[in-house]
Structure formats: structure tokens, C-alpha cells
Amino acid sequence: MSINVEPIESGSVIDHIKAGRGLKVLRILGISEEFTGRVALVMNVTSKAMGKKDIVKIEGIHIDEKTADKISLIAPNASLNIVKNSKVVEKRKVVMPEVLIGVAKCPNPKCISSFESSETRFKVEKMGLRCAFCERVFQPEELLS
Amino acid sequence: MKKKDLISIRDLGKDEIENLFSLAKKMEGAAKSGKKFFNDKIVFNLFFEPSTRTNLSFQAAAARLGCTPVAFNPQVGSVQKGETFSDTIKIIDGYCDVIVIRHALEGSARFASQIAEHPVINAGDGGNQHPTQTLIDLYTISKIKGKIKGLSVHLVGDLKHARAMRSLLYGLGMFGAEVTLTAPVGLEMDPAIINEVKEKFGTKIRLTGKVDLKDADVLYVCRVQKERFADPYEAEKIKKEFRINPEYLERAKDDMIILHPLPKIDEIPEEVDKSKHAKYFEQARNGIPIRMAVLYTVLGGSGA
Numbered sequence A: 001m002s003i004n005v006e007p008i009e010s011g012s013v014i015d016h017i018k019a020g021r022g023l024k025v026l027r028i029l030g031i032s033e034e035f036t037g038r039v040a041l042v043m044n045v046t047s048k049a050m051g052k053k054d055i056v057k058i059e060g061i062h063i064d065e066k067t068a069d070k071i072s073l074i075a076p077n078a079s080l081n082i083v084k085n086s087k088v089v090e091k092r093k094v095v096m097p098e099v100l101i102g103v104a105k106c107p108n109p110k111c112i113s114s115f116e117s118s119e120t121r122f123k124v125e126k127m128g129l130r131c132a133f134c135e136r137v138f139q140p141e142e143l144l145s
Numbered sequence B: 001m002k003k004k005d006l007i008s009i010r011d012l013g014k015d016e017i018e019n020l021f022s023l024a025k026k027m028e029g030a031a032k033s034g035k036k037f038f039n040d041k042i043v044f045n046l047f048f049e050p051s052t053r054t055n056l057s058f059q060a061a062a063a064r065l066g067c068t069p070v071a072f073n074p075q076v077g078s079v080q081k082g083e084t085f086s087d088t089i090k091i092i093d094g095y096c097d098v099i100v101i102r103h104a105l106e107g108s109a110r111f112a113s114q115i116a117e118h119p120v121i122n123a124g125d126g127g128n129q130h131p132t133q134t135l136i137d138l139y140t141i142s143k144i145k146g147k148i149k150g151l152s153v154h155l156v157g158d159l160k161h162a163r164a165m166r167s168l169l170y171g172l173g174m175f176g177a178e179v180t181l182t183a184p185v186g187l188e189m190d191p192a193i194i195n196e197v198k199e200k201f202g203t204k205i206r207l208t209g210k211v212d213l214k215d216a217d218v219l220y221v222c223r224v225q226k227e228r229f230a231d232p233y234e235a236e237k238i239k240k241e242f243r244i245n246p247e248y249l250e251r252a253k254d255d256m257i258i259l260h261p262l263p264k265i266d267e268i269p270e271e272v273d274k275s276k277h278a279k280y281f282e283q284a285r286n287g288i289p290i291r292m293a294v295l296y297t298v299l300g301g302s303g304a
């Protein structure tokens, strides 16, 4: 069975999302019932490199650096295509940066960053993401809610 | 020049800590001889949370260096008036040469250090860090034992809530000690810090629920509060088990030392104070040279 999705004139395509994470990517993009653009979510399609993967196509949104950093938390190594005038104008991998700046709030209710306005910072460590303020370590999913 | 702060033990390398220790050794001499290193520096203790010992110890250290200590404990009222934390920091920053800060929120000292132009020393930020305490603990061990590497150190008590124990485990790992963590069920050390220390330093860490001091070179005790238990009978039983009774010490090595961050209540009975093992009052005294060394360093002192 093949699924065809019509091409978009202007927007973003996120390919090679880890299978099952596509819905979360939509949530990061803030897609709700009110969104009027065209959106396609394809789940669990066959991928040579990944076995199975999800794909998100979205019209009218050009994903910026910060949103891409956020997507990297749950879909590292996804590929991002920015489409303008029906042409792919930018193509790159979504790579988790060494430090995530201003991307997510710290989930620790006792952390100063939830009281004072300052850019949040998380250092990517082997065990997870360490808040530069309270120094606690979180798993990527925890930073998205 | 980048200003120096002391916010977290994680910011320090082993060589920096060793430098602070040799400086602290010199500060012990300076405190005795009355040698001063500054005459125009103001050290401001900004304690949003009370901590008499830490506050006084920083003030005494500042005075020993020849600095002028000033202490201010903002009342809840002035916070209610609506002045933000960052405004308070900016104002105090204009009054002094170094800010020593204690605050209940985690990361508050780091946040303050990003706002202040003068150095900031963390004197406790909630459950996160209290780096001078960790330095005092490590200094005391290395001073009495002559080394830290290879020592068997037992941390005993409520390891879940004690901030001092988490940073100390990190410091012990850095210096190559072997650590036994003895805690009641439900009050064990956060696995995140255990894994961090194992991974970073390859530390041998043993977990147990029973106090057994047979192989210990250092016993570090912290309190088990009965409020942590729902059942009062259970609380009494656990408290008794984790109190350092003289019988526990019969199994211990002759030269094992006992440390405690103080104040202690009943987790160490009074008769133990007189034993040759008890070193916690000496540990508290080491707070002065260590805090002198830290203040001297962040203030860019010379001539020690």
C-alpha cells in the first residue's frame, strides 16, 4: 500500500522522524483544531535507513532554529526541508545542540528559572539534559510538556 | 578579566580544589598571626533563608581577611512589596565587593552571578548546592587522613534530602575515595547523582540499608527526620537504627573519624563527642580557613 500526499507550495517537511513521534512533532509545532493550513502526518511508513518512520508535512509554517532545537529533543536526526514557491530552499538534519537556550522551561518547580525571567539553558549530557540553574537532569520528553 | 564566582562543586576541577586547600592551610597561619590581606573590601551576606552558622562563619572569615562583613536577611515583607530578586541583587551589587548568598530556590546563586558585576558565592541554594560545605568536608578529611584517594567513606542517614551528601559524594568521587551509602528505605540517594559520579569518576559506590562501620575510614552522618515517615512507630525504629551508638563504634577501625555538617540533634549521642573518633567540631572550625581561601580567591588577593 502506498500513501500519496500532495506537494506543498510553502511550508516545511520533516522526514525521518522516529516512528510514533510524529504526533509529538505536531504538538511542538502547536497544531490544534484552529489551524487552517494543510497538514499531513504519515506514520509508520517503511524507511530504508530506519525500518519505520513518521513524516510531517505542514503548509504555511517555516520552522525556525528554536523550534528545530525543540524537535531535536524527540526526533534527533530528523531531516527538515523548508519549501518556498514549491521549491526546497533549505535542507538540513535536526541535530540536538550542546546547549539548549530558551527552548524549554525547567520542570523543577523550585528552580529559579520558573520565577525570574531569564533564558533557560540546558546542557546536553550523557544522562540527559542538565538545567544550568538548578543542575537537575531531565529526559528530553520531560522538557516538552 | 572574567570575574570569579563559586556557585557549584561541578564548576571546580581537582587542581582548583587542591589550590584552595593549600591556600586554606596558609589562611590558618594568617588567622593565628593576625595577618590581613585587604582593607577596603566589603563582603555582603545576603541570606534569604536563615542559617546562623554559615552566616557567622562567612562573617568571621571576612573579618580575618581584613574585609568588612555586612549581613542582611531580607524579610518576607520586603519580598511581598514586590521587589524582584534580580532588583535586590543589582542594588546589593552596588554596595559591596562580593555577595555571599543563600536562597531557597535552586539555581538562585547562578542566576545572581549572571546579574551581579561582583563575584557571587553560593552559601546554599535550596536542595542544590552548598559548595563551601563540600570544600570544608573534603579539606577536613584530607587534613586528618593526609589523603582522600582510596579511603572508605560511609555516608549515613537521610541521603535523599541532604544536599550536603550529594555534593560530597561528587567531591569524594573526584578525589578517588570509595563510598558506601547507608540509608533507610525511601531515603536513598538520588540515582541520578550516583550514576553521574560513577560515570564521571569511575567511583566504587556500595548501597546498603544497614550501618556497618567495619571497613570505614570516615563516617559522615546526617540526620533522619521523623517527619519523613507516615508511621510514628516506624519513624522511631529507623531513627534508633541510624543513631550512631557507641556499640556501632566497637566494630570500627581505631582511627576512623566521624564528621557531621552540624547542627546535630540526637543522631550522634553526646558520649560519642568525647570519643577519639569525633572530628565534627574540628570540621566546623575548618569553615573559617576554607571560606577565607574562597573569599581571598574571588577577591583576587595576593601575598598569601
Ligand SMILES: [Zn+2]
Pocket (backbone or CB within 6 Å): A106, A107, A108, A111, A112, A113, A131, A132, A133, A134, A135, A136, B107
Ligand atoms: Zn532548573
